[in-house]
Amino acid sequence: MKEWVMIHKMKALYDNGKGSSIRSIANELGASRNTVRKYLRLDEAAITDMQENRERHKVLDDYRDYIIHLLKTYPRLSAVKVFRKLKEKVGGIEISDRTVRRHIRSLKKTVAFKQKRYYEPVLDMIPGVQCQVDLGELRQVQIGDETRAVYFAVFVLSYSRLMYVTAYPRPIDTDAFIHIHDAAFRYFGGCPEECVYDQTRLVVIKEIFRELELNQRFYQYAMQAGFQIRVCEGYDPESKGKVEAGVKYVKNNALYAETFSDWFDLEAYLSNWLEETANARRHGTTGKVPRQFYEVEELGVMKSYFTPSCIKKTAGSPEIRKVDKTGLISWQSNKYSVPMAYQKATVGVDAIDHKLLITDLETGAHIAEHVVCQEKGRVIKNNNHYRDHEKRTADLETSVEKQLGNLLGRSICKLLKATSPKIYKDQLAGLISVLSGYDCLDSGIMERLARQPSLTVTKIQDYLEAYSLSERRVIQSESSGTSVDLARYANIARVNKVEGGRHAIH
Known part of the structure; x- marks a missing residue:
């Protein structure tokens, strides 16, 4: 039975509540009660519109295969361009752009139009070239008498798969990130030509059309250390797959189901795990033991590394933060206000004795001060900052x-x-x-x-x-x-x- 015929029959049987019940109509027509209710709510205009749409869709159904071919060949093709190509192929069609858009939208729900991704070789066959770096977090780790979150950084050399990992009791900031790199390169005994990162704010402040504004303090360290920064496109873990796997390995193999008496016990455990497990196993992809493979084929081509002078200045240097358009900066999962004159500017931030000190980077002037909030997701605002x-x-x-x-x-x-x-x-x-x-x-x-x-x-x-x-x-x-x-x-x-x-x- 045609849909609109069924609707008219339902309405006739129901007779605005004076006739058959919804249950009896559903039984007589073989429809569910929800379907009966839905159709009874439609007015005449809606039924007419539905009828017209059905006829229009019939016209497009004649060209369904051609439309699917276009969308599978060119997944990003717009409905307007599909309509134009359709008119070029078959001549004039009495149908609106809006109807075409609706038809293609419904078509995409039933047919998968996935664009094929093309891959190219990466530089993991050349020793000493690349190191992939990523951050991870595991909650509910038993340390002493409490469960807490553990934040960690993982470094994986792309050629030998030699790994370095270190843990932190709090979210890793720029200071810590720089010191972790220093420790990792000293552990490796050298520095690679480039390090690959995702778009963490520890490396990239923002990206527009793949133009990157780098964290200047980290960039200064990278230049002095002698490696190049390479940043993946946003939300593209495949371009940094080795270290992504390393983060899962640390979570599931190193930390999962382990308990520690204190933080020093955790650090000692990770150091031992690196030497006896992570870098001593036979790697599933290379088929070689990372530590041995590294020492034989990669160590000799790594660049020499000496702790840069900026490391010694790091503790006393402010972290760089970008002020948003509402006059707030981000600090350890909270937002803090600065004077309105600094909206969308860059400022320096220091945490000293539970206080957050914010300075003008050009003049060094102290422009704001807050008590550091121990909670997360809070906005700490000084109303005076919003007065001119x-x-x-x-x-x-x-x-x-x-x-x-x-x-x-x-x-x-x-x-x-x-x-x-x-x-x-x-x-x-x-x-x-x-x-x-x-x-x-x-x-x-x-x-x-x-x-x-x-x-x-x-x-x-x-x-x-x-x-x-x-x-x-x-x-x-x-x-x-x-x-x-x-x-x-x-x-x-x-x-x-x-x-x-x-x-x-x-």
Whole structure:
């Protein structure tokens, strides 16, 4: 029975709930109750559209084999181009682009169009050329009285399959990554011509169109050590297969089902496992024992390696982090804020005594500080980082200059900043508040204040209050016929005498 005929029959039997039940309709037509419910929910417009689509798809079904041939030959071919090629082959077709896209989308669900991948030989047949490096993590390892995660790095020489592995109790950062390379090359007794990595941020900050922005500290180490950095395409483990297998080998053979009394016990175990198991077994691919194969055929062609001078500086050098567009940097699985002026910039980061210190790489200036969060997945934010303090200060200075005049206003601002640099913005806000309380200011008193060796807002306030009080007394005296203009600054003099006990808090 045609689908839309069945739908109309279901609707007739159901009669908007006045006729047969869904169960009896399902039994009569041999359909499931869910199917009956689905079709009863369709209105006439939906049924008509479904009917038209069926007819349109019939047209494309006539060319199904040709479409499949195109998609299998050219898997990335768009629906628009498929339609164009179809029209070129058979002439005009009365059908829309949208219908073609829907048809091809449904076709791809039923037919696999996998693009063939082509492979090329890699440089594992030349000794001393390549080392593959990868990081791994295994959780729930029993160490002492607790289970914890173990982070490790694996190095595999592509020719001899000689392996080096070391473990860390916390996520491996750039410092640790550099020191691990140093230890690995000293273990090998030499350095390969290139090392291959996936796109870890320890090596690559970002990639755009295969243009790489490298971690500059690691790049500096690689240049001094004498090896080239080669980075795989993202999500392509096949291009780094040897070390991927090595990571699984460490997880499943070295660490799985083992318990350790402490961290030193784990390190000693791994060292012993390397010598007695990993590098002493007969390798399944080469058919040779890695340690023996390396010493006979590869050690002699490895480049000489000496610990570079930058290693000694590593501990005191900041790690490099890229600030994202929201003003956050990543550090050990958490996000920390920096001032908004550094959004999308690069900054230096140091962790010292449970504090995260963030610096400007160009000036070395300290720009932010956070307490290191021991949890993961947190965002640690200082709201002050998202305020434009320079603009706020400039706006306050402009307001002062409008009230006092440009020249006098700048002089007062300069003196306030010299006296209290750490609270200058607060002093400006306070000055505006004080000045707003006076409708008419005597420029003489403000000019006298501008010539003082130091100045605070409280001092300005005291002077203005004393001046205002003495002015009122002069007016009162003049009304009684006595002129006491010279007494106008009497109160100001008294303020000067007691001023030594007042100062701004920095």
